[in-house]
Amino acid sequence: MTEIDNVMVEMGRAVEQGRAGDRAGARAALEALWDSVGADGDALHRCSIAHYCADLQDAVADELEWDRRALAAVTDLTDERARRFQESLQVRAFLPSLHLNLADGYRRSGETDRARHHLGLAMDQADALPADEYGAWLRNALDRVRAALDAGSRAVLAGPVPA
CATH class of the missing domain: 1.20.58 (Methane Monooxygenase Hydroxylase; Chain G, domain 1)
Incomplete structure (x- = not known):
């Protein structure tokens, strides 16, 4: 059974905000989530936030920095943790x-x-x-x-x- 994860819900809202055209607002929302989760926080949160935040960057160098954060975070992620969010992950x-x-x-x-x-x-x-x-x-x-x-x-x- 999956659990409701408020960070992932907020991340989803920010992603939709970006897809609706408010890239700056979405980026700010994701960066605020990143700050609240922290560099040593939940690996699913760090990986997911960084992964989506990368897509909202204006400069390739900034995008790459977020992509590297996502890859670094996934090394701390387990299937068990991912499946608590979505059973098939x-x-x-x-x-x-x-x-x-x-x-x-x-x-x-x-x-x-x-x-x-x-x-x-x-x-x-x-x-x-x-x-x-x-x-x-x-x-x-x-x-x-x-x-x-x-x-x-x-x-x-x-x-x-x-x-």
Whole structure:
């Protein structure tokens, strides 16, 4: 049985706020949540907040900093904790998206070797993705980032790279 998690509820509201066009407000809300959780707080909270906060940054360097925080936090996350939020979650399934976001950020910042490293990790772990619409979407994003990297493109990709 999953539990109600007020931090995740507030995070969801902030994410929707950002999707509705208020990026600055959403970013401020997520950063306030980050501060309330703390650097040593619940790993699911830290990983999720950082993961979504990265998408709301205006500068690639800031985005990468949040993406690195998300990846660092996931190392403290257990399947047991993730499943208390949603029964089907597995920590291993978080990794392709976390590494993909780092690969895309490094690609856009011109750090090709780092981009290829994280893209390789994301692709190696793609077997952990669910066989559903989200999994297909993320696999497609892996292909798009790989193609952009192979083409030497530093442009923002059309359409979202999964969060």
